[in-house]
Amino acid sequence: MATYKPVVIQAFPRLGERITQDTVYWRGYKTPVQIKEFGAVNKIDFSPVPPYNYAVTASSRIHIYGRYSQEPIKTFSRFKDAAYCATYRDDGNLLVAGSEEGSIRLFDISGKAPLRQFDGHTKAVHVVGFLSDKYRIFSGGDDYSSNLWDIPSATEIVSYSEHSDYVRCGCASKVNADVFITGSYDHTVKLFDARTKSSVMTIEHGQPVESVLLFPSGGLLVSAGGRYVKVWDVLKGGQLLVSLKNHHKTVTCLCLNSSGQRLLSGSLDRHVKIYSTTSYKVVHSFNYATSILSLALSPEDETIVVGMTNGVLNVKHRKPEERKEKSQKKRQPAYRTYVKGRTYMPKQEDFCVSKPVKRVLRKYDKLLKSFQSSKALDAVLEPPIRLYTPEVTVAVMQELHRRGTLRSALAGRDEKQINLLLTFVARRVIEPRFTPVLVTVADMITDIYQPVVGQSAIVDRQFLRLQEAIGKEIDYQEELLEVLGMMDTLFATFTKKRATHLEENKSNGLTETIETNMNN
Secondary structure, eight states: OOOOOOOOOOOOOOOOOOOOHHHHHHTOBOOOEEEEOSSOEEEEEEOSSTTOOEEEEETTEEEEEOSSOSSOSEEEOOOSSOEEEEEEOTTSSEEEEEETTSEEEEEETTOSSEEEEEEOOSSOEEEEEEOTTSSEEEEEETTSOEEEEETTTTEEEEEEOOOSSOEEEEEEOSSOTTEEEEEETTSEEEEEETTSSSOSEEEEOSSOEEEEEEOTTSSEEEEEETTEEEEEEGGGTSEEEEEEOOOSSOEEEEEEOTTSSEEEEEETTSEEEEEETTTOOEEEEEEOSSOEEEEEEOGGGOEEEEEETTSEEEEEEBOOOOOOOOOOOOOOOOHHHHHTTTTOOOOTTOOOOOOOOOOOOOHHHHHHHTTOHHHHHHHHTSHHHHHHOHHHHHHHHHHHHHHTOHHHHHSSOOHHHHHHHHHHHHHHTTSTTTHHHHHHHHHHHHHHHGGGTTSOHHHHHHHHHHHHHHHHHHHHHHHHHHHHHHHHHHHHHHHHHHHHHHHHHHHHHHHHHHHHHHHO
16 A cells, blocks of 8 residues: 655745844844833933933823833822923933923932922923023923923023914924924924024924924924824925825824934834834834833933833833853764764665654644545644645645545535635635635535525625625736736837837948949
């Protein structure tokens, strides 16, 4: 009796993932650390000076975390209600934060009680920050106003009431100590100069603005609102340079890496997209468990911290560079030890003893070997095989068809099994590598179960899906044939023109030769 030959699974080429320098760089982080906060994390800000601690604003508290600590090393909790937008000063010594009750508090990192309190807003203050001169603070609140404060005297310098909706984001210029920018839910971004009594530039974003970011050079401005991230040229009066729409939900936060060559955006769609600031194309992306509210990147991109709506803080640290040190490992046998004797050719007087190789058969091969066609088909319709290796399922169907037992394996199935079969066929029949086999399977299923059509709404729906998938594929093929016909016509025209041109050149050359000979 001949030995059983396992089913041959046809191998198809796969398109490999394109590995770029950005892919390698941004994948160089360790497994993330999860830290649970008391509420949604609305702001994360890294200290600009070593050891690069970061402030996390969530609920009514501000927690200061060390670079590698999973517990806060300091807490500011002098808020009656929610705190917002805790931001470091450039020297890392002071921290300013807004609050739901409308007051702004200034903290010394080494103390606990507020150094200053600024009262002037009538509603919640969602955005605060330091100007680059370190002695003034700008703020924006739900009372539609944008204010400027003096730190030494704790007084208001100027108040701008130009927005017509909540002011929810802002940033200060690092080049000019008098310039700051605010973004509002009235769809506008306004640029203010402390030396003037009104805004000097207004940019229409088109969506409620959730975040704004100014490049270190001060020439480019990035605004985020709705699903759009837009880049503006400030030096050209707010000219739109590029509009990016790579997220599926509202973009909530923006961030630049340490070199300024990569722009990061976080969204409610649970993704962080990384763009190149030269081409503005997505070079990498991160996926998170829930919607993202805040995002921050430490100096030298050592740590990336993401705050989410469920109060979870996701912290990723970069993997240390591998040091090429010669470790004293136990010496392994040389390669020649393993291959010794493999190339030995037996002599005439040698007696060869062959060792039979034991083959381990898959479940479906065992069932096919025992002629259990229906159970073999059930085995390859299990989710791990059906979803991740559909070529195995199709190969077994092809083998059953070769044996002439495919019809009997498909027959006698209940509603759930028919639904599973039709779902697989409708999904995979449009793939060219599976089409020849699955068209035959679809014909057999239609012939076998045609008498029961109309008895089950689930099965009827799957038949309609199959009909729709095949109909669309036929339409695509017809369109492709039309395009091929057009291309053939064009190629034929080009060929004729080229041939005519060559003939003209040949005739001209012959005429010139005859004339030359006659003159001579």
